[in-house]
Amino acid sequence: MRENTPPRPADIDDDVEEIYLDNDAPPEDDDDLEMEEITLEELESRLEGGDYDSDDEARKSPVQDDAIYTFQQHSAPVFACAFHPQNYLCATGGEDDKVFVWNRNNGEVVHEISEHKDTVIEVQFNHDGTYLASGDMAGEIFLHKIQENSGSDEKEGGFVLRKVWEYSMGDMSWMRWHKATNVLMAGSEDGEIYVFRLPAGDCKIFPGTGVRCGSGELTGDGKKLLASYNNGTIKLWDIKTATVVMEIDENHPMFLQEGSTTVSCDKELPIYVTGGESGKIVFSTPNGPVGTVEANGAVECLAFSPSPDFRMAASGTLGGQVAIWDYSKLSMRTQCEHPEDGVTKIQWISEFTILVATLEGNVVAYDARTGQKKFALSGHMAEIYSFAYDPRESLLLTVSEDNSAKIFKVPQLGE
Secondary structure, three states, X not given: OOOOOXXXXXXXOOXXXXXXXXXXXXOOOHHHOOOOOOOHHHHHHHHHOOOOOOXXXXXXXXXXXXXXXXXXXXXXXXXXXXXXXXXXXXXXXXXOOOEEEEEOOOOOEEEEEOOOOOOEEEEEEOOOOOEEEEEEOOOEEEEEEEEEOOOOOHHHOOEEEEEEEEEEOOOEEEEEEOOOOOEEEEEEOOXXXXXXXXXXXXXXXXXXXXXXXXXXXXXXXXXXXXXXXXXXXXXXXXXXXXXXXXXXXXXXXXXXXXXXXXXXXOOOOOXXXXXXXXXXXXXXXXOEEEEEEEOOXXXXXXXXXXXXXXXXXXXXXXXXXXXXXXXXXXXXXXXXXXXXOOEXXXXXXXXXXXXXXXXXXXXXXXXXXXXXXXXXXXXXXXXXXXXXXXXXXXXXXXXXXXXXXXXXXXXXXXX
């Protein structure tokens, strides 16, 4: 699990001794108690339908479920998800050490990866959908080749997955595919960054200093990698030469003293942004940092607008602030009308629309120009850890602490 993953509910110890107060007498005989006998299936049905009495508000069923499908094969919290770039497949991975590849139209499981021995934190299809990479906290990475099964009806799951490569890199913190080639990058707890050329498995390692590399993102030109480290250091790596071409360390006045949390890169311009635990956000270029702004609370996620005519960046904090920044002026353009609900992920889905996932289990869309809410999607009973958006059919895949993945139909954006 990432270090910045929202706090998990405390585990409940089932082995608890029954204690009676002085004024309460224990039941004299089990026969005197009227017990209702129900089957496991009936119990699950009641729980899913919210037909139970509980004081735990976080676990109560939401008022409404806007999802068009709920996937419930995972037996523990789900942390990672991805849509296939071309067909109906999607993948999810979680704390049950499993990856499910399934049909997003009907939930049918096409393939199950059960070889992971630790929590799966990354599942990603490559740029053309020919491979699926999955990685767990212990650093076990598996690569599966995806092939269409000509002997099956595609509507019934006509794909087969075959493992073609695996690697153990030590504790992993993040993983990314290159956007145009079969190059896979992964950051580690000791600060090393692994770069694999697949499926051959050729590997180069960017050296670390024993400090966790918490996040990394490819620059818009695909030639560099921006990485942040838990001690606040930011490095821009040249992928081909494995050398650092820009660094922000403790000797620079814009250094993130309390530690860096997340990074993002503009897809068109050589502009980068990094957020920190203190709320400081640093904008930089290949030549170094150019300025800072201050968010309200620890920065959990950052994202640049895809529009060449709307050069803005969005930030979300665990304190619940969603802000749009004009980085040409180093000032806030607007603050979205967001409740005090911690943010776990932000993504632009059009020139002016951002999607925001929250600790309350909702996804909210905002107009980045005005900060006004456009729509909200609910259904999860706990925090959302990640989501994936498919613009082809306006579908959203979300994964949550509540052990489920959901498919939502995103309303028309009206742009």
